[in-house]
Amino acid sequence: MPPRPVQQPPAPQPLPGVDTIIAVGSGKGGVGKTTLAVNLALILAKLGHKVGLLDADVYGPNVPLMLGISGQPKVLGDNRIEPLEAHGLKVISVGFLNPGDKPLIWRGPMLHSIIKQFLGSVVWGELEYLIVDLPPGTGDVQLTLIQTVAVTGAVIVTTPSTVALADVRKAIEMFRQVNVEVLGVVENMSTFACPHCGKAVDIFGHGDGATTAKEYGVPLLGEIEIDPRIRVGGDTGKPVASLGEGGPGAKSLYSVARAVTARLAEVGANASGPAVQID
């Protein structure tokens, strides 16, 4: 009997109307993925682009809180979902569908379904950029995203601590393994200048993001200092980037956004999608 042919999953497809899909990831939680994703999306919108933001963190959907928005997305015919609009962005999040403190105690297959639905049923319209804020880990959400749509590239966020970098290396290896271009590394919570005496303190360390980027031959897209104003911006639904580059705490974030677009131009944002080799 001839060997049964291995069943290949269908190749990831472009998302109709969407030029560039940027995944913001990290192996680890709490390093500032959502803060970066939200501010990056805002900056690209402020630069005149059409931008969508998909909050793919099903268990901890923080995008609505950070953007200061809530509401129930409209369900159109054919079960198609209209994203909410805020700050010039089109936004979708599990947090809109399940607001409040009730947790979604979901096993993996449910994660797969909701991400498939967000990718297939949300009416994004024409977008130049879709930013996807990933949850921690290298599991169902990441796999479903990568296997379903052609992700243009991944921005990897880390803090400089050794422990964070251990998880970040796993995330880089994952994106490599599935042939998603790693656009580069952002070192968040990079250093801290005491607001009282002005002296620098490396609370979580400093510089190991650059070292890790070098190790993998990818660019360091920037370092974002520990600035309580950035955290307060997220906690109050007013991300610092919304006040422009000259606003308090926003400078490094604008610099990262510019590095991301430059890098996208370099790798050719319209390159053919990745060939997923994992099953």
Added chain:
Amino acid sequence: MPPRPVQQPPAPQPLPGVDTIIAVGSGKGGVGKTTLAVNLALILAKLGHKVGLLDADVYGPNVPLMLGISGQPKVLGDNRIEPLEAHGLKVISVGFLNPGDKPLIWRGPMLHSIIKQFLGSVVWGELEYLIVDLPPGTGDVQLTLIQTVAVTGAVIVTTPSTVALADVRKAIEMFRQVNVEVLGVVENMSTFACPHCGKAVDIFGHGDGATTAKEYGVPLLGEIEIDPRIRVGGDTGKPVASLGEGGPGAKSLYSVARAVTARLAEVGANASGPAVQID
């Protein structure tokens, strides 16, 4: 036709030989779950107890790095696994089985299997405390743990930021929903004293851990200040608690450990296991 009886999953069972199982959780990543779990386990061991530590963070297993240990656990007859021993603790982690940077790109059912195996096949021997370091989220790992063994109680770790607390409330609600006693809340990265000028800076805020604990009617088990020495201890495999209560950065951690044992005595550590109501 009579309605088909709803199939109840088997009730969670005590783990033979293990008196007390403490889950260290949080909805969110990066708040210091592993730092607390590792130091709590070390302190209980230093107080003369027999302690095991189960690193249940499959995608980001940081316990080996934080304890400075590596090695392949011995596989005994019947596929039983011997935990490693270090700092007076028995320890098991996916990090021992899959060291290095290669990620485990696993969907939910694989998470379920490995946690079942860690609970069923690891030869813990007699333990007074088994500390389980949970990953972020409210998904497969949490469900499998809670549905398999009778967890005595959960310690919830958070930072004081609004965004972290949003996820933490989901974690508390999850444990409540499955009838696992919430032992209390630990506010980590609570405040920061500049090492240069000594003045306090609330980088991530301060005090909202206490507010959230009060809101749910559970104790605040303590506040742990931002102290780069605690981070360096984890990054270098020498957790601060290993140097004793008088060692640098360890005081608040010892205070939390005492609050945890006092609270366990209060709730009756030998109470009957939880009745899991989720399916």
